[in-house]
Amino acid sequence: MIQVENIYKKFGKNEVLKGVNLEINEGGIYAVLGPNGSGKTTLIKSVLGMVVPNKGNISVSGKSINKNWKYRQEINYLPQIANFPGNLKVKELIRMIKDLRQMPSDENQLIEQFHLEPFLDKKLSTLSGGTKQKVNIVLAFMFNCPLLILDEPTTGLDPASLISLKKLIQHAKGNKKTILITSHIMQFVAEVADEIVYLLEGKIYFKGSIKELKTMTNQADLEHAIAAIATTPTDA
Amino acid sequence: MLKILKYSFYDLIRSRWSYVYFLFYLLLGFVLLFLNNDVSKAVITLMNVIIVLVPLIGTIFGIMYYYNSKEFTELLLAQPIKRSSIFLGQYLGVAGSLTMSLVLGLGIPFVLYGLFKSDAIFDFTLLLVTGAFLTMIFTALSFNIALSNENKIKGFGYAVLLWLFLAVIYDGLFLMSLIIFKEYPLDSFSLAATMFNPIDLSRTLILLKLDISALLGYTGAVFKQFFGTNQGLIISILMLILWTILPIWRLIYKSKKKDF
DSSP states (O other), X not given: OEEEEEEEEEETTEEEEEEEEEEEOSSEEEEEEOSTTSSHHHHHHHHHTXXXXXXXXXXXXXXXXXXXXXXXXXXXXXXXXXXXOTTSBHHHXXXXXXXXXXXXXXXXXXXXXTTOGGGTTSBGGGSOHHHHHHHHHHHHHSBOOSEEEEESTXXXXXXXXXXXXXXXXXXXXXXXXXXXXXXXXXXXXXXXXXXXXXXXXXXXXXXXXXXXXXXXXXXXXXXXXXHHHTTSOOOO | OHHHHHHHHHHHHTSHHHHHHHHHHHHHHHHHHHHHOOHHHHHHHHHHHHHHHHHHHHHHHHHHHHHHTHHHHHHHHTSSOOHHHHHHHHHHHHHHHHXXXXXXXXXXXXXXXXXXXXXXXXXXXXXXXXXXXXXXXXXXXXXXXXXXXXXXXXXXXXXXXXXXXXXXXXXXXXXXXXXXXXXXXXXXXXXHHHHTOHHHHHHHHHHHHHTOHHHHHHHHHHHHHHHHHXXXXXXXXXXXXXXXXXXXXXXXXXXXXXXX
């Protein structure tokens, strides 16, 4: 599904990605983890083509993404910080994205699931952080695409919505979709993820299942395993 | 691209400032026609206003729109849309709505006054065309500045400085250099200096068309002597087109390499 080959990215003097190699196969949920500033978002944005790497190549579904934009038709992206044009209404935003993508969508069911009906006629600038995140989720899940990229999807969600989100993710997995998630909530990761990709200082430090991670670090739960990972020597 | 253009255009049409800008021109047109009672004279007065004001508004609107629509841009970047379409669409949305305010705001009073029966119709059309060019040029320049500066305050500062330089300081420097080097032949220098400033270029263009030698000034006279009226018109229009295309080209080029 996604091949990342030897990606380097520098922002000014700050080297964020230093030779990342990653292969994501079709189907399944991959959690990209790592401490703050380890380059998770930069990696995701490189796959989306929002960040242009200094070196290296990325291909999605076998095609290089360099000078290509059509591959984004296969991707749904949930950005980390829900920044929307504030003067639009929720309804208008959804209609606009539908108009831009020209794909069949099922937003009504999602709107119902996240109880967004009362907010449809409100402007996005007046919404609370959690509600914005729900709109964000609706936009990311309303199209049927084989690749889902979720950057911190749990931010600001209440427990009921969190359950809905987990259901959505599991449902997407059931439909053989590939899902890339970053999160700092280990409980959430442990519940949904099939595989862990651990980024540290701009490199892939570990890639494998949660079970492998636990045995490698000799820890009983994921949170401690992740915290211990950087101090454990690995050959990954 | 057309979709982005549509959304940017509607977004701006709905904003209060487009109306303020439109109403300002409407009022200016009516007042000038009442005071002058003559279309030709009103055109000359308008020229002086347009040549300074249009670049200022183009610069400020362009830079404000770019920074304000950052979220919109980020949202679009993750969608299957070409980068150049996003930025070109937004640019054309801003430049288009500003041009529309200008053309409608000035057009309505002049048409009501009987522009079509007057001889000044070509002069007036040229004035509007120049205004449109200046809008396109300065909006493109401000988009370029915004694209290269993440910091809003810096970007805004540079944009205003650019306007100040081209609208005011450039002429001062130009005049001073004419005085200092008056012993030397300055024809080609002043021709080149005019070409490098879209505001001076527009002024020369309109004055050449109006054919008022008293207002032509030194550069205008050199222009006329060098090219003749018609050739001068064509060359200055070509230069204006070049002034429009170059910043748009840089806008597309830079936008492809930027990280978001």
